[in-house]
Amino acid sequence: MATRKPQILFIGYGHLAKSLLSSNLLKNYHIHYINSKNSIFYVKDKKTPKKLDYNYDYIFLLIRPDVFKKIGKDFLIFTENNPTIISCMAGISINSISQTLNSKKVIRIMPNVMAKKSLSQTYVYSKNKKLLNSNFKNLIKSFGSVIFANNEDDINVATAVFGSGPAFIAHIINSYMIAAKKISHKSKIKDIELIELFQNVLALNNNSRELEKFVMSIASKKGTTQAGVNYLKSQNINKMISTTLDRAYKRAKEIGNEKKSPK
Numbered sequence: 036m037a038t039r040k041p042q043i044l045f046i047g048y049g050h051l052a053k054s055l056l057s058s059n060l061l062k063n064y065h066i067h068y069i070n071s072k073n074s075i076f077y078v079k080d081k082k083t084p085k086k087l088d089y090n091y092d093y094i095f096l097l098i099r100p101d102v103f104k105k106i107g108k109d110f111l112i113f114t115e116n117n118p119t120i121i122s123c124m125a126g127i128s129i130n131s132i133s134q135t136l137n138s139k140k141v142i143r144i145m146p147n148v149m150a151k152k153s154l155s156q157t158y159v160y161s162k163n164k165k166l167l168n169s170n171f172k173n174l175i176k177s178f179g180s181v182i183f184a185n186n187e188d189d190i191n192v193a194t195a196v197f198g199s200g201p202a203f204i205a206h207i208i209n210s211y212m213i214a215a216k217k218i219s220h221k222s223k224i225k226d227i228e229l230i231e232l233f234q235n236v237l238a239l240n241n242n243s244r245e246l247e248k249f250v251m252s253i254a255s256k257k258g259t260t261q262a263g264v265n266y267l268k269s270q271n272i273n274k275m276i277s278t279t280l281d282r283a284y285k286r287a288k289e290i291g292n293e294k295k296s297p298k
């Protein structure tokens with residue numbers, strides 16, 4: 036007899052929700068979603084299920100934090116089967132989710148949009164460690180690698196570094212690409228050459244120390260590299276990146292403390 040696939044409901048079906056649909060997840064789980072139109076659909080064929088018994092094993096919270104604060108209680112109807120609630124929302128604490136959805140089975144995770152290709156590094160935190168069982172671990176492994184956090188604030192850190200991080204990194208790489216193409220307007224450097232340059236630097240360096248030595252090995256005194264590196268240092272690029280992460284981290288904490296906006 037075929038075993039029943041675990042049933043999942045995605046509450047919210049925006050950027051992150053769609054990015055969680057890795058081939059593993061689609062193959063091994065039965066997934067419904069609900070968006071702001073308030074009807075339920077199958078992820079696979081976008082049809083409305085004939086029978087709705089709300090028999091979910093897992094509920095993913097994939098709405099924006101302000102929406103949850105405003106109408107979180109509306110989702111109580113989906114918790115009849117006492118599902119494990121997996122929140123991907125930035126900032127909203129386990130306590131607040133537990134209270135709103137009247138459940139002790141709450142896990143916070145912080146994946147990123149690379150989950151679709153199973154390349155997310157997903158941070159996980161739960162007060163109740165029993166929830167982090169092998170079924171849950173298998174589920175989260177569909178998104179890529181998993182890191183178990185020791186305290187809830189680590190999820191705020193992960194929100195900045197791993198959740199928003201891919202956007203910061205893409206922005207920095209793209210700045211380099213735009214600048215390289217600008218100074219090469221006659222020879223026209225191609226995007227792929229620049230992407231390979233980034234990939235190759237990463238292929239040769241595995242940690243911060245190696246990267247530092249790598250810079251030194253290229254930057255000979257009074258040479259071209261040193262001219263560029265000196266400028267980067269004079270503009271305090273370290274501080275700029277540090278402030279970028281700090282702003283995202285503070286924003287994650289702030290979201291948790293913000294009052295409900297009026298309906």
Ligand SMILES: NC(=O)c1ccc[n+]([C@@H]2O[C@H](COP(=O)([O-])OP(=O)(O)OC[C@H]3O[C@@H](n4cnc5c(N)ncnc54)[C@H](OP(=O)(O)O)[C@@H]3O)[C@@H](O)[C@H]2O)c1
Binds near residue numbers: 123
């Ligand atoms: N984007 C990321 O990379 C990322 C990474 C880590 C964590 N997160 C977290 O993931 C959450 C979602 O982010 P997102 O970027 O995916 O946002 P998004 O693209 O704006 O998607 C939000 C979704 O929520 C739905 N929604 C709004 N009101 C609803 C309601 N009353 N009932 C049911 N669904 C409703 C929207 O429906 P419609 O489509 O009908 O408007 C939309 O599908 C946020 O809490 C964020 O902190 C995001």
